[in-house]
Amino acid sequence: MERINAFIAFGGNMGRVKETFVHARNDLDETDGIDVIISSRLYRTPPVGPAGQPDYLNAVIAIETTLEPLELLDQLHLIEERYGRVRYPEPPRWSARTLDLDILSYGIFSVNSDRLTIPHPMLQQRMFVLCPLCDINPNWQHPLLKVSAEQLMNELITKGEPPLPTGEAW
Secondary structure, rough: OOOOOEEEEEEOOOOOOOOOOOHHHHHHHOOOOOOEEEEEEEEEOOOOOOOOOOEEEEEEEEEOOOOOHHHHHHHHHHHHHHHOOOOOOOOOOOOOOOOOOEEEEEEEEEEEEOOOOOOOHHHHHHHHHHHHOOOOOOOOEEEEOOOEEEHHHHHHHHHOOOOOOOEEOO
16 A cells, blocks of 8 residues: 555643653554654644633644555544543533544545545644644645645734744654
8 A cells, every 4th residue: 555644733731741642642653554754843822612721732743654544533533532532422622632633634635524624624724733734844735725834824924823932842
């Protein structure tokens, strides 16, 4: 099977998030058909969604995979569950969570199904995704918009959203 480059977003704001991220990244790297290539820095960001939540940590990793998109999604869900993510029944949208793993992109491919949309439909609106993505690949091209991650980030800055402060290594 062909090896595909993909980007995975990490988010979480409950428990020992940095430790959870490190373990989840290692779990991904140990999963058949997935090789972790590089990780962004960690960024602390205010929550989106219900008030009263702690800040989130966010990061992005680049992987190479031989898994099909839905197989990759299933592996991400298994890892989320391993670290306490409650998905069903669905808690309120954007509520606090131990670990959230989202497929941002999968090669140059687009997917639009009831379970998965790739590229992630909101990535171009989220500084907490674009900033770590630019850490590891500012030249990544959005397969539908045909612009780079850096251009998308600069568009948000132009619209008044401040860039994130420099993140920390993990």
